[in-house]
Amino acid sequence: AAGPLILSVESSCDETAMAVTDSHGVVCASVVATQIDFHARFGGVVPEIASRKHTEAIVGVLEETLAQAGAHFGVDTLAPDDLAAVGVTAGPGLVGALVVGVAFSKGLCAATGLPLIAVHHLEGHLMANLFETPDLKPPFVASLVSGGNTMLVHVRAWGDYEVLGATIDDAVGEAFDKVAKALGLGYPGGPVISKLAEKGNRKAIHFPRAMMHSGDYSFSLSGLKTSVITYINNENRAGRPINLPDLAASFEAAVVDVQVAKAVTAVEQTGVSDVCIGGGVSANPALREAYRRRFGRMGVRVTVPPLAACGDNAAMIGIPALRSYLAGDFAPLTLDADPNAAL
């Protein structure tokens, strides 16, 4: 009844993840092995460490995923022969990290004869919204906000993506991480900052809303990051204690206001009636709430991924992989990782 089963593999950054998806898109297994602890002491992801940790983890993640899928079907474990195809994130991401998942998947396909499917990482983040709203259909507008990307996309059809604009410098998640680092709050910064922000006043400190009225869909985050760091240095120099919740809430408000404003313009200009968010920062409660409130007033439906599908995972990679499988869209075993793959 489950039909062909797709194994999906994700290793674009600091999570080694695999999932098994059936032909109805049901996730039969999903395993995410995070490396966060190994990067935390450096205040960010160290690419060389990421590659090595993927190499160490990847076989164990496959075994655990096949066992989990087995349990789903009431057997001990699945064998690679029970699968119909392997989908893998080919880009964008850290090249040395991507290469581990891509080479592993190619090896698995070469050994078993299974067909290989190449998946775009951001298409996975985008389609993670289908876990929340299964009837979500293009056209719609999507804000993609993660540690490596910040863009506004007009999804004209599945597979037909018009990138309306992107950041000209830092990504939103990167700004959260750098502000947290400046405050000595560790990595990743997003969860810590958003937790602090819940108790703070978003109007306490005014930070710039860069490019909010630039008339296009470009974003800039590095000026905001610099102004938060300048604020911290000034307060420290003056010997004034910093109110962390107020600082976090004020910084977060500057980020959220710009994201919402540009998404509103995009929705108005494209005339769509759905908007969604994707990427690690889509877990941010203030951002989710601001979209719901602002678009709720406009009668535009807002979808955000379930919290477990916001950060990097392979279940989200399984959705585009299944679409490609059904379309017969396979990749050759010469597939290479593409760190800068365009959407």
Ligand code: KG4
């Ligand atoms: O999508 P993701 O797991 O990895 C990339 O592909 O980049 O995103 C990770 C990013 C990190 O920068 C992290 O700080 C941020 O997402 N993040 C958050 C929150 N949770 C994770 N940013 C703001 N608020 C959060 N609650």
